[in-house]
Amino acid sequence: MNTAAQAPILEIQDAVHSYGSVLALDHVSLRVEPGEFVSILGESGSGKTTLLRLISGLEQAQSITRLAIGGQSVIGKPPAQRNCTTVFQSYALFPHMSVEENVAYGLKVRGVARPEALRQAREALAVVRLEAKAQRSIGQLSGGEKQRVALARAFVIRPALLLLDEPLAALDEKLRIDMQSELVEIQRSLGMTFVFITHSKEEALTMSDRVVLMRHGRVEQIGPPVALFDSPSSLFAAEFMGFENLLGGRVLETRDGTALIEMANGTRIRSRVGGDQPLQAGVDAGIAVRAEHLRLISVTGTNAPAGVNALPCKPSPAAYRGKYTERWADTPAGRLKLRNWEGKNVDVPSADTVIWEVEDSIAFPA
Numbered sequence: 263m264n265t266a267a268q269a270p271i272l273e274i275q276d277a278v279h280s281y282g283s284v285l286a287l288d289h290v291s292l293r294v295e296p297g298e299f300v301s302i303l304g305e306s307g308s309g310k311t312t313l314l315r316l317i318s319g320l321e322q323a324q325s326i327t328r329l330a331i332g333g334q335s336v337i338g339k340p341p342a343q344r345n346c347t348t349v350f351q352s353y354a355l356f357p358h359m360s361v362e363e364n365v366a367y368g369l370k371v372r373g374v375a376r377p378e379a380l381r382q383a384r385e386a387l388a389v390v391r392l393e394a395k396a397q398r399s400i401g402q403l404s405g406g407e408k409q410r411v412a413l414a415r416a417f418v419i420r421p422a423l424l425l426l427d428e429p430l431a432a433l434d435e436k437l438r439i440d441m442q443s444e445l446v447e448i449q450r451s452l453g454m455t456f457v458f459i460t461h462s463k464e465e466a467l468t469m470s471d472r473v474v475l476m477r478h479g480r481v482e483q484i485g486p487p488v489a490l491f492d493s494p495s496s497l498f499a500a501e502f503m504g505f506e507n508l509l510g511g512r513v514l515e516t517r518d519g520t521a522l523i524e525m526a527n528g529t530r531i532r533s534r535v536g537g538d539q540p541l542q543a544g545v546d547a548g549i550a551v552r553a554e555h556l557r558l559i560s561v562t563g564t565n566a567p568a569g570v571n572a573l574p575c576k577p578s579p580a581a582y583r584g585k586y587t588e589r590w591a592d593t594p595a596g597r598l599k600l601r602n603w604e605g606k607n608v609d610v611p612s613a614d615t616v617i618w619e620v621e622d623s624i625a626f627p628a
């Protein structure tokens with residue numbers, strides 16, 4: 263994977279691009295190291311495709327300080343002169359050619375003699391476990407097989423960088439999950455650098471070395487999956503990464519990386535401070551807490567444990583969800599969602615309080 267001594271495979275500095283009045287990329291910078299699997303994650307319209315089109319040369323940035331692939335500046339160069347290939351969701355295969363002819367095509371147009379091109383094509387088909395279907399026509403393949411052919415056709419020419427534009431989006435759920443691990447295995451076995459676009463946080467979290475979360479044409483957060491999942495840098499990132507409970511209030515005081523926040527009705531919650539921006543007393547703040555970090559206890563008449571957040575509550579009955587149970591708890595701070603992974607029979611008789619660790623709630627400027 264990353265070695266500090268090697269030059270980055272991809273460097274983007276300060277890319278700006280708009281379509282008419284729509285600002286699709288707003289000062290985006292990104293570095294991708296050799297052998298990395300980087301996912302560009304974001305909701306529809308956040309600028310993912312525009313960023314990919316800029317890298318591949320299908321779009322020219324309105325302004326950009328640097329765009330380099332394999333250390334070579336590619337600003338102004340046409341797609342064919344950039345050392346990268348794109349795999350599209352639609353496969354873009356030639357229907358009249360056999361599987362191996364499809365894979366060999368890119369080699370042949372680069373001047374590789376037919377026998378050698380076919381040999382390399384079969385090698386690539388072996389990597390995606392399709393050598394037995396090399397002679398088939400494209401129409402005789404399933405969706406997952408077509409996607410594997412598209413992948414083989416893209417990596418057989420050994421580009422420095424492989425761009426993947428939502429390649430799994432058209433597949434059904436079971437196949438998509440199988441293909442997720444297969445794609446990572448292929449990427450590891452080839453030692454290639456992948457930039458993968460997705461709007462699915464599960465895909466980004468399970469497949470990538472690093473995730474680039476985009477919002478309104480900007481990079482909201484870049485980091486390894488665990489950093490995005492456990493330490494989102496903003497309220498938006500927390501919500502996008504699935505923090506179910508979002509609360510709001512005003513900061514009363516801050517201490518040792520934590521903030522004491524008062525809700526409108528006087529309820530107080532202590533929370534660790536997330537992101538890079540400091541929280542100061544008097545400002546509005548949002549708090550994010552995951553449903554699985556909340557626990558129900560019964561403290562009737564006694565005090566809640568010290569050092570945790572504790573709110574009196576009225577819990578709803580647990581709803582069975584297969585691998586876990588979920589329920590709501592009405593608290594003075596609002597309705598909170600709780601999730602329990604310990605089996606459907608775990609219940610707290612006469613539960614009247616919801617508690618969670620200070621560390622498990624993250625506060626951001628609102």
Ligand SMILES: Nc1ncnc2c1ncn2[C@@H]1O[C@H](COP(=O)(O)OP(=O)(O)OP(=O)(O)O)[C@@H](O)[C@H]1O
Binds near residue numbers: 282284309312313
């Ligand atoms: N050719 C175009 N003409 C005008 N506006 C465009 C064009 N392409 C994209 N946009 C706009 O630019 C913004 C970014 O679009 P982009 O396709 O890059 O987002 P995306 O994150 O890839 O979305 P999706 O997941 O829906 O593909 C959006 O507001 C979109 O409507």
